[in-house]
Amino acid sequence: MPAIRQREKTRFVSSGTSCAAWHYPGSNGGCVIMAGGTSVTKEPASDLFAARFHAAGFSVLAFDHRRFGESGGTPRQIVRFDEQVADWHAAVDYAATLPDVDPDRIALWGFSLAGGHVFRVAADHPRPACAIAQTPLVDGRAVAPHALRSMTPLAALGLFGRGIADALGGLVGRPPLLVPTAGVRGTVAALTTPDTMDGDRALDPDGRHTTWEQTVAARIALRIGGYRPGRHASRIRCPLLVVVCDQDQSVLAGPAVRAAANAPDAEVLHLTGRHYAPFLEAHEQAVEAQLAFLRRHLVDGAHR
Template sequence: MHTEEIKFPSEGLNCAGTVYRPDGEGPFPAVLLSHGFGAVRGMRNIPEVATALASSGILALAIDFRFLGDSEGEPRQQVLPDAQRQDLRNALTYLESRDDVDAARIGLWGTSFSGGQSIQVAAFDRRVKVLVAQVPATDLYRQIRFSAPPEQRKIIDDAIASEYGRRFRGEPPATMKLADTADAQSVFGPESYEWATHNGAEHPQFHNAVTISSLQEAVQTAPGDYIEAVAPTPLLIIMADPDKTVAIDYTKDAFDRAGGPKKLIAIKGLHYDAYDKPETLKEATEAARTWFVEHLAPSQP
């Protein structure tokens, strides 16, 4: 296996990516991997999943969404669902264009926020032949509006309301930390603080912040509403239990409504254990690798 740093165009901007290419000539089946809310492609567990796939003969492409990481786009630190879904579609087109990729055997893997967005992409883009959604945010609309603690909902609602005037006056967008201590306001709260802190230290491209206007977009997303349309694409959902970051009741409901073939794996642990806890990371990585190997196997003559 070897890696290659690439750029691909997405709506007039260049997105950064890392290709994990198996040994041999190809063409190989391929999987597109995307990161969570405000994250970057080098953060665990994306390299681990990509390496496992390449070691199994599957080319993997991990990307940074526009406005984040090494990708272009201003203002920085925007998480825009429509833009991210378009980035995924453009990355799929890039994979199709490569001589070492079998365009008839392309899969999609997303985690957390992009796990949900990947469900919506796969529901309408039949180029996706296999889907893995890890700890996916399937319904932030209902989670924030009806399930989040009132104090956290108020933080987000007040921040969104405060941004309208700034945008009207043409001022630069305000930002909020993704995670902070319990005595400070942040998007995800203290539950995510350790994750944000050590990733900020390890990955200079990652910044513990997101634009307030991104929150306005994110709280309206409910990609699980489209999950029935994913079938007959094989679907694997890897869920953390208990997950204190995304509400797993919505994940279970979405899975129940999905058509087959489908599989739900509940790994014991919290949301970030799938990234940072070695045994949980290994379990989630192996589950994804096995699903892609099974469903992206070479066509029989």
């Protein structure tokens, strides 16, 4: 097997906006495109899993959605679902041009909100050979009531008040009103479920990602309930691995299991633990299952 080179920074264009990415050159022709949810940038989102995929010979392209991290786009910290899905499409097209990548052996990998995006991209883009959705947000309508019950009434009023003010301010060009992406119950934050505060321990245990801005424009509170990417599951033609955590309090396991049942070629991996368990106590189980899935569809399947 050829020597595996270290990762290198690169950029690609999505609808006129420059998106920043890490490219890990691989040796087996397969490529895994990776991104994280809400305000999670490419390093905390992908470093732990990307290192294992890369060591197994896969190329990795881990990117920041526009308006976040090192990618372009203003105003900053605003989640617009259609924009982020367009960034995924652009990432797939860019990955297909990389010299170490077989264009017919590209996989998608996303977690949380980006895991939901994976459903849409896998349904609409003809190129992906397989896809992995880890603890995906597939049905905002099903999750929103649980998220609201995790907030105190005063904090919920504060969040939606800021969301309305943020949305109205955006119409007249005011800067976004930002809230923490995660917070403890009683604080005004985008999410205050019991497991949301596991994020730092899971994604940045050593505090290395000092430029990771863990905020989001408050208008997301008005829109997340209407985001239902799991509805696209029946149109996904590539093999799909859905990883759920049975004690997940942030996106819940049930909606993802139901969405996977509607996909023509899907399998579900159940893990014990909360939303971030694949980065913590269930990491080995998660990564070994994902590597086996990638080998089966990007390496063994290609040989057949």
